[in-house]
Amino acid sequence: MSLNPVLARITDRIRARSAASRATYMARVEAAAQAAGAARKHVSCANQAHAYAAFAPNEKLVLREARLPNLAIVSAYNDMLSAHQPFERMPALIKEAARGAGAVAQFAGGVPAMCDGVTQGEAGMELSLFSRDVIAMSTAVALSHNVFDGALCMGVCDKIVPGLLIGALQFGHLPTIFVPAGPMTSGLANDDKAKVRQRFAQGLATREELLESEMAAYHGPGTCTFYGTANSNQMLMEVMGLHLPGAAFVNPGTPLRDGLTRAAAQRLARITRLGEEYIPIARVVDERTIANAIVGLLATGGSTNHTIHLVAIAAAAGIHIDWNDFDELSAVVPLLTRIYPNGSADVNHFHAAGGMAFLIRELLAAGLLHGDVTTVMGEGLARYAEEPWLDGERVAWRPAVAESIAPAVLRPAADPFSADGGLKLMQGKLGRAVIKVSAVKPEHRVVEAPAIVFDDQDDLLAAFNRGELKRDFVAVVRFQGPRANGMPELHKLTPPLAVLQDQGFHVALVTDGRMSGASGKVPAAIHVTPECLAGGPLAKVRDGDLIRLDAEAGVLDVLVDETEWAARPTATADLDRKQHGVGRELFFNARANAAGAEQGAATFGTTLPGPLPTA
Incomplete structure (x- = not known):
């Protein structure tokens, strides 16, 4: 089928908007590739001796000869995160597979990996968003030794995959494959x-x-099974062609999971400059790939966090996107999945129903993905409409199932759960925001009620516990943006607001903070930009102001007389207590330099290919 005209138009718009910065990025990639020359020949003898000193004699010889590829392993392993615990044993599998493919693999470095599930509602959550940029810098440190021909990036969770990808894109001349760990087996039902x-x-x-x-x-090793940011990450890596096909949702500790890990190393060895075909990551991640990523997010009801992360990822490749792109694509991309919090199923149910191969085949057939992109498998996204299986000890691929095994979880494009992707741009007197409505019932999508203003999520919880919120209201939780306190997720507010909604009250949340990848049934206009600390109008709202949140029309307004509103001063907040403890002192510069949410909340300043256009 021909490409959907809206997808074609928006991709062309992204390409035109990004022309100068993308050209600059690609010129830098080409210069890096030329400087690297033939493998490690450019690196001095002393430098090479340091890099290979700990290796066995035969592997030293391989590295010294520089005729076979050296693969970097960059891992987010720790055993406090269930999603990352399986990475403990993967480097050994990769090294073994690399040797079998005539290559060498070195553990180049580790990156930090914090768990939003552990820090949710705690002070440590205020480091979470900025950990993405720390991970990107850590990835750059790992690869900066400049003795590698390709990279295997091992990460799963919220900020970790975006950070790894942003870091890897600074080495755009290196082929890179992302290696997931897979979800834990299903436990207690999400409902x-x-x-x-x-x-x-x-x-x-x-x-x-x-x-x-x-x-x-x-309850066990692997990713949490609800469809939050971690599993949205895995979906994106597949839609963007950075995984092996079907790698996202295979459980850890299984023969197929191990087989896919080995196969990733073998494939990477083949796509370096010293292999059979050269596929650098800069060639994989282009404007079409970024548009595909947005489509995948919308078609699955994925994490709202990616309205921030995808902007930053794209910028790292010299590509500029904004929330208008998400909003306009959402109008034509159908919702094909129901995975918690947009349904009762988990990602294991989704995978069993047909999974990523079925989803990608349906979107390709509907003209809603660019099929002519480059992937780590080569030209074309069609390979990702296949699912992996074990043919003996070898991973092979076969076509996706003809029909969904569970139509309540996964549907074809001709019979979607919804005709649109359920993500809306909200605009009005209070600024720009996003809202995820795929889990919000239609009767709750328009709320007009008096504001109750909070400068801290704990104040809202305290008011709920005192029984003061049994009424219609819009909770305005402000001074939660990147510059104020690192933009923590406010997921702890979901249960009390859901209770009030179930009791029949009309409630909603408006905030310059994040809600989480698990944004659920309560309407929440989040990421309000500009944030309060940057002069955003949300700081003008007072208790009792009538707020109109209309997710159907994309309206976020305060119904206050224009003259009064213009004359009203912006409130200030005492943020000193948000600057200290659990390491927050070390992130002062990150808060001070953070861009707005629609600009990706990046803290790198001018080190990315260029500033995001304001129009």
Whole structure:
């Protein structure tokens, strides 16, 4: 089928908008490739001796001869994150597979990996967004030794994959494959978990009952099984052609998972300059790939965090996107999945129903993906409409299932759950924001109610516990942007607001903070830009002001007389207590230099290919 005209138009717009910065980026990539020359010949003898000193004699010989590729492993392993614990044993698999492919693999470096699930609602969450840029810089440090012919990036969770990708794109001349760990097996159903959380918020469940529920949900190695940012990351890496086909949602510790890890190393050896075909990451990530990523996010009801991360990822490749691109594509991209919080199923159910291969085939057939992109498998996205299986000990691929095994979880493009992607741009007197409505029932998508203003999420929770919120209202939680306190997720507010909504009250959230990859059934206009600390109008709102949140029309307004509004001063907040403790002192420069949410909240200043256009 021919390409959808809206997708074609928006891709052309992105290409035109990015022409100068993309050309600059590609020129830098080409210069780096030329400087690298033939493998490691450009590196001095002393430098090479340091790089190879700890290796076995035969591998030293391979590296010294510089006729076979040296593969860098950059890993986010730690065993506090269930999603990253499986990475502990993967370097050994990769090194073995590399040797079998006539290459050498070196563990180039580790990157930090924090868990938003552990820090949710705690002070440590205020480091979370900025950890993405720390990870990008750590990736650059790992690859800066400049003795590598390709990179394998191992990461899963929220800021980690975007950080790894931003870092890898600074080495655009290197072929790069992302290696996932896979989701944990299914535990307590997500709906049941959510009910216990709401009961606890009402004082109807004990802390022991809550802990028992949470541990039954998050119970083993692998990624959390709901469709938040971590699993949205894995979907994106596949739609962008940076995984091996079908790698995203295979459980850890299985023969197929190990087979895919080995196959990634073998494939990377073939696509370096010293292999059979040269596919640098700069060639994989182009304007069409970024447009495909947005489509994949919309078609699956993915994490709102990627309205920030994809902007930063694109900028790292010299490509400029904005929220208008997301909004206009959302109008034509159908929602093909129902995965919690947009449904009751988890990612294991999605994978069993047909998974990524089925999804990509349907979107390609509907003209909603650029099929002519370059991937780590070569030319064309069609290979990603195939699913992996083990033919003996070798990974092979076969076509996706003809029909979804579970139509309540995954549907064809001709019979979607919704005709649109469920992500909206909100605009009005309060600025620009995004809202995810794919999990919000139609009767809750328009809320007009008085504001109750909070400068801290804990103040809202305290008011709820005192019984002061049993009414229609719009919670305005402000001074939560990148410059104020690192833009923490406010997911802890979901249970009490959901309780009030279930009791029949019309409630909504408006904030310059994030809500999370698990944004759910309560309407939430998030990432309000400009943020309050940057002079955003949200800082003018007072208790009792009538707020109109219309997710259908994309309106975010305050119904205050224009003259009064213009004369009203902006509020200030005492943020000193948000600057200290759990390492927040070390992130002062990150907060001071952070761009706005629509600009990707990047802290790098001018080190990216150029400033995002304002228009």
